[in-house]
Every structure is written in C-alpha cells, then in structure tokens.
Amino acid sequence: MGTADAQEDSRYGGTIRSIIVEGNQRIEARTVQSYLLVEPGDPFSPDRIDLSLKTLFATNLFADVSIDRVNDDLLVRVVENPIINRVIFEGNRALDDDKLKEDIQAAPRGIFTAARVQSDVQRILELYRQSGRFAAKVEPQYKPLEQNRVDLIFEITEGPVTGVRAINFIGNKEYSDSRLRSEIVTRQSRFWRFFSSNDNYDPGRLEYDRDLLRQFYQNNGYYDFRVTSAVAELTPDQKDFYITMTVDEGRQYNFGEVKVETALEKLNPAALRRAVPIQEGALFRGDAIEETIDALTYSAGIAGYAFVDIRPQLDVNPETGNIDVTFAVDEGPRVYIDRINIVGNTQTLDRVIRRELRISEGDAFNRILLDRSRNRVRALGYFKDVEIVETPAEEPDRTIVDIKVQEQPTGELSFAAGFSSADAYLIDVSASQRNLRGRGQSVIARVSASSRQQIVDFRFTEPRLFDRNLSGGIDLFATKQDYERYSYFNSETIGAGLRVGFPLTERMQLGLSYRLQSDDVNVTDRNYIIDENGFFVTDVIQIAGADTPDDRSDDRYRAVEDGDAGEGQRVVDRCAPEYVLRETICRAERSDISSIIGYNFYWDRTNDPIRPSRGFDFRFSQDFAGLGGDVKYLRTETSATFYRGIWKSMIASARFSGGYVFPLEDGQGVRINNRFFRGGSTFRGFDVAGLGPREIVKEVDPETGEVIRTRRLNSQGGNAYYQGTFELSLPNFLPEEYGIRSALFTEVGSLGTLRGSDVGQTIYYTSQSGNPSVRMTKTAASLRASAGLSVFWDSPFGPIRFDFSQILRKEDYDRTETFRFSTSTRF
Numbered sequence: 001m002g003t004a005d006a007q008e009d010s011r012y013g014g015t016i017r018s019i020i021v022e023g024n025q026r027i028e029a030r031t032v033q034s035y036l037l038v039e040p041g042d043p044f045s046p047d048r049i050d051l052s053l054k055t056l057f058a059t060n061l062f063a064d065v066s067i068d069r070v071n072d073d074l075l076v077r078v079v080e081n082p083i084i085n086r087v088i089f090e091g092n093r094a095l096d097d098d099k100l101k102e103d104i105q106a107a108p109r110g111i112f113t114a115a116r117v118q119s120d121v122q123r124i125l126e127l128y129r130q131s132g133r134f135a136a137k138v139e140p141q142y143k144p145l146e147q148n149r150v151d152l153i154f155e156i157t158e159g160p161v162t163g164v165r166a167i168n169f170i171g172n173k174e175y176s177d178s179r180l181r182s183e184i185v186t187r188q189s190r191f192w193r194f195f196s197s198n199d200n201y202d203p204g205r206l207e208y209d210r211d212l213l214r215q216f217y218q219n220n221g222y223y224d225f226r227v228t229s230a231v232a233e234l235t236p237d238q239k240d241f242y243i244t245m246t247v248d249e250g251r252q253y254n255f256g257e258v259k260v261e262t263a264l265e266k267l268n269p270a271a272l273r274r275a276v277p278i279q280e281g282a283l284f285r286g287d288a289i290e291e292t293i294d295a296l297t298y299s300a301g302i303a304g305y306a307f308v309d310i311r312p313q314l315d316v317n318p319e320t321g322n323i324d325v326t327f328a329v330d331e332g333p334r335v336y337i338d339r340i341n342i343v344g345n346t347q348t349l350d351r352v353i354r355r356e357l358r359i360s361e362g363d364a365f366n367r368i369l370l371d372r373s374r375n376r377v378r379a380l381g382y383f384k385d386v387e388i389v390e391t392p393a394e395e396p397d398r399t400i401v402d403i404k405v406q407e408q409p410t411g412e413l414s415f416a417a418g419f420s421s422a423d424a425y426l427i428d429v430s431a432s433q434r435n436l437r438g439r440g441q442s443v444i445a446r447v448s449a450s451s452r453q454q455i456v457d458f459r460f461t462e463p464r465l466f467d468r469n470l471s472g473g474i475d476l477f478a479t480k481q482d483y484e485r486y487s488y489f490n491s492e493t494i495g496a497g498l499r500v501g502f503p504l505t506e507r508m509q510l511g512l513s514y515r516l517q518s519d520d521v522n523v524t525d526r527n528y529i530i531d532e533n534g535f536f537v538t539d540v541i542q543i544a545g546a547d548t549p550d551d552r553s554d555d556r557y558r559a560v561e562d563g564d565a566g567e568g569q570r571v572v573d574r575c576a577p578e579y580v581l582r583e584t585i586c587r588a589e590r591s592d593i594s595s596i597i598g599y600n601f602y603w604d605r606t607n608d609p610i611r612p613s614r615g616f617d618f619r620f621s622q623d624f625a626g627l628g629g630d631v632k633y634l635r636t637e638t639s640a641t642f643y644r645g646i647w648k649s650m651i652a653s654a655r656f657s658g659g660y661v662f663p664l665e666d667g668q669g670v671r672i673n674n675r676f677f678r679g680g681s682t683f684r685g686f687d688v689a690g691l692g693p694r695e696i697v698k699e700v701d702p703e704t705g706e707v708i709r710t711r712r713l714n715s716q717g718g719n720a721y722y723q724g725t726f727e728l729s730l731p732n733f734l735p736e737e738y739g740i741r742s743a744l745f746t747e748v749g750s751l752g753t754l755r756g757s758d759v760g761q762t763i764y765y766t767s768q769s770g771n772p773s774v775r776m777t778k779t780a781a782s783l784r785a786s787a788g789l790s791v792f793w794d795s796p797f798g799p800i801r802f803d804f805s806q807i808l809r810k811e812d813y814d815r816t817e818t819f820r821f822s823t824s825t826r827f
Contacts, residue, residue, distance in 0.1 A: 132200020685786025
C-alpha cells in the first residue's frame with residue numbers, strides 16, 4: 001500500500017527541487033505529475049502531499065502508489081494497473097457475448113481493477129437472475145500478458161432456469177386465484193410456454209405484479225385494496241419458486257358526488273362537469289380518475305389554458321360505500337421543452353421521426369400535442385412501441401422529452417394461399433420495404449405469381465418531397481390477370497403513374513394521381529363445332545370408350561381441332577361472329593390506351609393509428625379516364641369505418657363501402673377489366689369474383705318444364721357495389737404470449753347494375769342432349785351475406801390469418817368458399 005510520511009520533522013523543511021516518477025511503464029511521467037498538488041519550488045507540505053497521494057489512487061490508473069522525499073527531491077513510485085487486452089466469456093449459452101458486454105464496464109483497452117471486476121460479476125449475476133437463473137455462478141480470472149496487459153476471463157456456470165411452480169393468493173374472496181393470475185405478468189411454468197420468459201422468477205417483475213393487482217382491484221371498486229406481502233420460496237429441489245401473495249381486498253365503493261372547482265375566468269365549472277366521464281353512483285374505477293384528468297386537460301386546452309394543474313380530492317366514506325371526488329382545476333406553472341431526444345432508433349434517421357412531431361424544442365409543454373405526436377410516429381409503422389418520457393431539466397421551468405422507440409422489421413416477404421368450395425387455389429408471393437435506408441421512403445419491388453395473376457410492380461414513395469410537407473411517388477407496373485376460370489378472359493396491363501399527396505388539416509389528407517396504361521384483353525381461345533345455323537354442337541371429341549355406350553368410366557375426350565367438323569358443320573373460335581351463342585365477354589376483346597387522372601380524400605378521426613378503439617375514418621376517391629386515350633369512364637369509391645371499444649380486448653367495428661363506375665361514351669359500356677369484382681379477400685365466404693352478375697345456362701326438361709341443371713359461365717363483374725362489414729374482436733382466453741387473436745365477422749352487400757350493352761342477350765336453343773336451354777345474364781344486385789370466424793396468429797414465422805366462413809344468403813349461381821388463409825414474413 002502506498003504511504004506518505006506526514007510527520008513533522010526535518011524531512012518536510014525546505015522546498016521541492018524536482019519531482020521524480022518511477023515505476024511507470026505506459027503512463028508518461030508528466031501525466032503522473034499533473035495529478036499532484038505540488039510542483040517544484042513548493043514547500044514540502046504534508047497535507048498537500050497526502051492529498052496528492054489520494055488523488056493518484058482516485059484515478060484508478062495505479063495499483064499502488066508511494067511518495068517519499070530523497071534529499072530535496074520528491075520521489076513518486078507507482079505500480080500501474082494492467083490494461084485489459086480481451087474480455088472473454090466461457091460457459092454462457094443462455095446469454096450471448098454481446099448481451100453481456102452491453103451491461104459490464106470492462107472492455108478492451110480499459111483499466112483492470114479488482115473493484116471493477118467484482119462490480120461486473122454482480123451485473124452478470126443480475127442479468128441471469130432476470131432471466132430466471134438464480135443458481136448462476138461467475139468466477140473472474142485473468143491471464144497476464146506482456147506490456148502489463150491481461151486477458152479478463154469470466155467463467156460462468158449458468159445453472160438451470162428457475163421457474164414458477166405455483167402462484168397462490170391468500171385473503172381473496174371476490175376473485176378466484178385463476179382470475180388474479182390472469183391479471184399479472186408472471187405466469188406459472190408450463191410446458192407450452194416455451195416462447196415466453198414470463199414463467200421465470202424475477203423479483204422486479206413481482207413488484208410490477210403487485211401494482212397490476214392494485215390497479216385491477218381499484219378498477220373494480222376496491223379503493224382500499226393492498227398487497228400486504230409477496231413471498232417467493234425456493235422449492236426443495238431448488239428448481240422453481242412458490243409465490244404467495246397475501247391481499248386485503250377491503251370493501252367495494254361507488255362514485256358519490258362528483259364536482260369540478262376552478263377559479264379561472266375562461267373556464268365554466270358547469271361546462272367542465274359535462275366533460276367528466278364519471279357518473280354518480282357508478283362503480284369506482286381508478287382509471288376513471290386518470291381519464292377525467294385527461295378530459296379536463298383537453299377541455300381546458302381548447303379554452304386557451306395549455307398549462308393547468310388538476311388535483312383530484314377523494315373523500316372516502318366507508319359507511320355509505322361512496323367516494324366523493326372533487327377536481328380542483330388551477331392554472332399550472334408554464335413549462336417549456338428544453339430538449340427532445342430520440343432514443344432507440346438504430347436504423348431510422350432522427351429527422352424522419354422529428355418531422356412527425358407536433359411540438360419542438362423551445363415550445364411550451366403541451367400534453368395533447370405530445371400524445372398526438374406519439375400517435376403520428378406510431379402510424380409510420382416502423383416501430384413496435386413508442387414511449388414518451390419527461391424528465392426535469394436543470395432549470396425548474398424546463399423539461400427534457402425523451403421519445404423512446406423500439407424498431408421493428410419494415411420489410412415484408414408475403415405468402416398467401418387459399419382453398420374454395422369451387423376448387424379455387426391461390427399462391428401469392430411479394431416483397432416490400434417501407435423504410436428504405438431509414439429515410440422513411442417506401443419501395444415495393446414485387447414479382448408475384450398465382451393461379452390468377454402475375455405482377456411485376458415497382459412503386460417508390462418519398463414522404464417529404466423537396467423537404468416539404470408533400471409526398472410524391474412513381475409507379476411502374478405490368479400485370480397479367482387470368483380470369484379464365486371465372487370469366488373466360490385474361491388481360492395484360494403495362495403502365496406508369498405519378499402520385500402526390502398533402503395534408504389539408506392535421507387529420508385530413510388529399511392525394512392526386514395520374515397514370516397512363518395499355519390494356520389488352522383476350523378471351524380464352526377454344527374451338528367449337530357449330531351447325532349450319534350457327535348453333536353449338538360440341539367442343540370435345542371422344543377418343544376412347546365409344547364401344548361401350550352404357551359404360552362411360554373409360555371415356556376420354558380431347559378439344560375440338562380443325563378438320564373435326566362433319567357434314568353441314570364447321571369449326572370456329574368461341575368469339576367468331578357467325579357463332580349464335582357468342583358470349584358477351586367477346587365484346588371486350590381489344591387493346592386500349594387509358595389516360596387516367598384521379599384524386600383521393602382521407603379523413604382520420606380514430607384514437608389510435610394501429611388498433612383503434614374509438615372514432616372513425618373515411619375515404620373517398622374518383623378516377624376519370626378520358627384525358628386522351630381510348631377509354632372514357634368515371635369511377636368512384638368510398639368507405640367509412642367506425643370503431644367502438646366495448647371491453648378490454650373486445651372492439652367492435654363497422655365498415656360501409658361502395659363504388660360506382662359510369663361510362664362517359666354514348667352507347668358504350670364499361671369494359672370488363674374496369675368493372676368491380678368482389679370475393680376472396682374483399683368479401684369473405686365468396687370465391688374470387690364469386691358474386692355478382694354472371695352468365696348462366698339453364699337446361700329444361702321438355703315434358704315437365706323443370707330445370708335439369710344450371711351451369712355457371714363467366715363472371716361479368718359489376719358497375720356498382722355496396723358492402724357492410726361488421727367485426728367483433730373477442731378474447732380467446734389463450735396465453736398472451738401465443739400472439740393469437742380472434743374475431744367474429746359478418747359481411748353483407750351486393751354487386752350488380754349492368755345495363756344496356758354490358759348485358760348479353762338471352763338466347764334460346766336446343767342443347768347437345770336435345771333439351772331446351774337458355775343462356776342469360778343474371779344481373780340483379782340482390783343481397784348476399786356471410787358470417788364466420790377470423791383467427792390472427794402473430795407466429796414466429798410472421799403474421800398468419802385464417803378465415804372460416806358460412807354463407808347466410810347467396811344466389812344459386814354464386815361461387816363460394818369455406819376456408820382461406822394468408823401469411824407474411826417480415827425482415
């Protein structure tokens with residue numbers, strides 16, 4: 001140990017001639033001398049020499065220091081602390097090296113001291129305790145190297161995970177143990193909770209559970225509730241803990257008289273009282289107090305008071321079981337924002353977040369604007385969680401705002417598949433990135449293939465065009481849609497577009513767009529044999545089984561080819577003009593250039609951009625085709641969705657939507673590729689293009705007049721639709737860590753209103769079997785309805801959705817489906 005002789009003798013007389021430093025290897029002598037409180041020419045002062053000794057030790061650079069006098073020189077001998085060369089962890093499997101290095105002080109090129117090493121040992125043990133490993137042991141070792149360096153080695157014995165074998169409650173009469181267990185975070189260890197760590201014992205989490213129980217009871221009227229003790233006992237095998245909580249429920253209270261008092265001139269107490277959501281006589285809820293403070297703060301803000309101090313005063317009467325509440329509203333001290341810190345954004349740039357804030361550094365603190373800013377940042381979709389924390393600054397009228405974000409993957413690789421009662425099969429893959437290089441730019445480079453469509457699509461969006469509150473984007477697309485199974489046609493579209501958007505108000509946005517595209521519609525080729533009158537004879541030729549007319553099990557057929565026609569017959573394509581039963585879809589077979597300009601309006605009045613539970617949103621859009629090009633129509637669509645939270649995770653929503661496309665040329669209808677098609681993901685329970693106008697063929701028994709069979713032909717799409725979707729999310733009582741949500745749904749609506757040239761003519765003829773037949777287009781916009789269950793699973797592989805449907809109302813020519821699922825993987 002270093003010493004400095006402070007005795008009052010002749011050794012401390014005179015002045016210091018020079019200071020000599022010995023023992024230093026890495027640290028220069030001048031650096032050592034800079035820590036001393038004496039210099040050459042100063043007297044040999046015992047107090048200052050002793051203080052210099054303490055200063056050198058306080059630097060943590062030296063393991064030992066001594067200061068002595070040699071004649072008129074001051075001799076400083078030091079033993080330097082080693083430098084850490086590497087930090088090595090051995091035996092750790094549950095926690096990786098990066099996680100451990102984040103929490104310890106030791107680091108390469110840092111100073112090695114025994115005190116710091118022991119402090120790091122305790123930090124590592126605490127990390128293991130938080131992960132449920134209370135038997136973990138850490139032994140620090142070090143390996144000396146040349147040049148006074150060491151390798152620091154932490155030898156870790158992790159031990160088993162310490163779980164929670166049972167959670168018991170004592171003193172609870174109103175609620176069962178199982179009910180109280182559902183309200184806390186800690187869970188009992190069970191084999192199916194392999195994705196969760198909440199079944200590991202954590203003392204910090206136990207304190208949080210006590211607070212959750214208090215909130216639960218107070219929200220059910222038990223104002224006096226308290227947890228008198230929470231004890232965790234290790235099981236004899238030292239593998240798990242028994243947790244026992246003793247509670248005192250107290251009695252249940254109702255709200256008594258509720259008053260609002262204020263001396264502020266612009267505030268009317270009666271008007272403020274109407275803003276209070278608490279009803280006298282209602283069950284007491286602790287959350288209702290906080291909700292009332294928020295409501296009164298908002299009302300005062302509207303009246304011009306950005307700073308108010310609202311103090312609830314509770315008068316508890318155990319005899320009557322009522323709690324009278326008085327809200328005293330006074331003007332609060334003005335507080336300004338000193339600094340806004342963005343924390344946790346490892347990818348997203350600060351400016352992308354700051355431009356969504358509705359408050360700036362130097363502005364007056366405003367809780368309403370801060371909450372609105374948080375919702376705007378959450379609405380970006382880049383973050384799993386956004387939290388705003390205020391901490392006092394050095395000055396009393398200043399505060400520091402920390403916006404803590406937790407980033408989530410913004411790239412998405414999507415996969416979808418479906419099955420229908422009409423043999424509809426779908427596979428779809430696509431990729432996108434919504435936060436390119438952390439700049440908030442969105443890019444979709446999509447190559448998608450399915451049984452119905454192939455898409456090559458590139459879309460780029462800049463949310464702040466020219467650094468203004470203006471978004472802009474470009475679209476390049478090529479699409480091939482195959483509706484052969486649904487409408488006997490396929491279409492190819494190639495085009496490009498431009499988009500701009502800007503806010504009208506805080507909650508309203510307007511977007512403008514223009515696109516130029518080439519559409520090529522082709523009806524599926526198929527040869528028919530027709531007779532001399534132009535009527536259908538057959539579209540297949542039997543090539544096997546002809547010798548056994550009573551047994552068709554071995555019959556085989558092929559499509560009609562040139563040269564198969566008999567006497568008085570001929571082979572034509574299904575769209576040949578001479579074919580009497582030529583289908584209506586053949587009119588759409590042509591190539592066009594479409595020049596389309598449009599706009600869309602969006603109004604958002606929801607309380608939450610991710611999972612709203614109150615409010616509504618509204619959309620309205622119109623596209624006008626005819627600014628040049630070959631196609632002329634006006635297409636209008638609108639939708640409105642209303643949300644209402646009923647209880648906790650139970651949220652009801654109602655969505656009403658509709659659309660209409662109107663031809664702008666006399667005598668010309670709307671091309672089939674510009675009409676509306678509903679079904680699949682747009683109307684659960686019905687197949688893709690499964691409802692609405694459709695051509696059908698009815699074959700009639702000539703003797704009885706009864707319909708022998710009805711054949712569905714191609715879907716025609718519709719010029720107008722209306723639809724209502726009602727959904728109720730339900731608690732499924734599964735562990736929250738499973739990430740499974742469920743909702744009941746009902747879809748009602750219709751599609752139709754084809755008129756004039758869009759409707760094929762009704763044709764009567766004799767079928768190949770010799771029975772009278774009629775081909776017609778069913779266009780009635782009759783009501784359709786379905787109901788079912790949707791299940792959402794936030795799986796480790798990405799979000800998955802299952803839809804189970806039951807048809808309530810349909811037409812006999814509709815195509816339905818009973819099950820559909822889709823999934824996507826994020827990156």
